[in-house]
Amino acid sequence: MLKILNFYAFCCAAIIMLCSFIKHNHIKHEIYSPFFITQTKITQATHHTPDKNLSFIATQSLLPNKELSAHASAIVAKDSKLMTLFYAGTREGAFDVKIYQSFLDTKTLDSKWSEPLVLLTPERLTSLSGRYVKKLGNPIVFKDSRDRVHLFVVGVSLGGWATSRIYQFYFSDDLATIHYVRELHLNPFGNYSHLVRTPALPLENGGFILAFSHEMWHKFPLIAFFDENGNMLTTKAINHLKAQLQPSIIALNEKECAAFYRTNNRYNTNTYYQTCENYAKTWHDIETSNMKNYDSSILLVKLGDEVVLITNDGKHNPIWQNDTKKGDRQSLSLYYLADKIKGQFVYIDTIDTAKKGGEVSYPAAILDNNLLHITYTYNRKTIKHTALNINAILEKIESIKKDSIQQSMQGGGK
Secondary structure: OHHHHHHHHHHHHHHHHHHHHHHHOOOOOOOOOOEOOOOOOOOOOOOOOOOOOOOOEEEEEEOOOOOOEEEEEEEEEEOOEEEEEEEEEOOOOOOOOEEEEEEEEOOOOOOOOOOOEEEEOHHHHHHHHOOOOOEEEEEEEEEOOOOOEEEEEEEEOOOOHHHEEEEEEEEOOOOOOEEEEEEOOOOOOOOOOEEOOOOOEEEOOOOEEEEEEEOOOOOEEEEEEEOOOOOEEEEEEOOOOOOEEEEEEEEOOOOOEEEEEEEOOOOOOEEEEEEEEOOOOEEOOOEEEEEEOOOOOOEEEEEOOEEEEEEEOOOOOHHHOOOOOOOOOOEEEEEEEEEOOOOEEEEEEEEEEOOOOOOEEEEEEEEEOOEEEEEEEEOOOEEEEEEEEHHHHHHHHHHHHHHHHHHHHHHHOO
């Protein structure tokens, strides 16, 4: 009897994987659009007169949270305010977890984050979708090229994250109300095991490309193309890697992009970098990056001509300097992409650190008014907001590049 059950389970798993492969490699529409390059104004200091008094960190604050635990924030800027979403409850995966919403008025210098309000519950998503949802997971939020704000949320009906589904919403103009669109149908059999974590890549035509990952068995990254009306056109597997989750994709220019991945493998902490061209139609071979990842969420951000990576590097925390078991999520750091072909990153500075047993993880970010606003999980108790001065970041990058050139010249002269 046990052999029969095991064989049945194997057959079910094989069917799921086969259907997933067929779905994710069948292009129904050949519709591609240039990437939308956000025209965020960066008043960059000249290289001749750097502001040495400009601090790296502009502000830091904790968001209010009445729940026991909080995790997985998302952030967007619209109409002189920031909106942060996160899920909170007794613990990750608990039935009482809800999606919360908080605002910060950026016009006022001493403004504080508003008391979070419940935006979505499992019960409401059950009612809207017509499918039983027992728990909620990652929310992501972003603006398209037409200034519309979209929301995607992970929901689970049975089991854990490996059986998750992705649900699509959009916000009203004032960000006060969400409107349900659909459950994304990403697999013809069961539609299980898809998870989203990072914001979508906007297109000039009003559409966008959503990066997500398949969570069961091999765990691999995918993208989905959406038109200007928010309709999903097709999905595409972008490589054949295993144990790669939560892809972060940004535009390098209007036709080329870069992707980086979270590694879900305790025995291999290597990370992989990949580029695309032809508006994400063509993907190049993967490159092994110089970074390590310890199964934690990462994020790529474009700052003018530079690309920066926000990641838990397991380094640069003074508490762990003399400890052989460095904490992987106890330091959140900023790197810049020194080689856009090979995916080689260089350390800039550390954003935040946590004590032993603590956590500063799952970064989300948005550019607004010469600041890089980053929200992240803080000790699983609340969400922390840190605003970095973009000019200070760019000056640090410029200084590192100059030092590298000088060292190279000195080394060549020996």
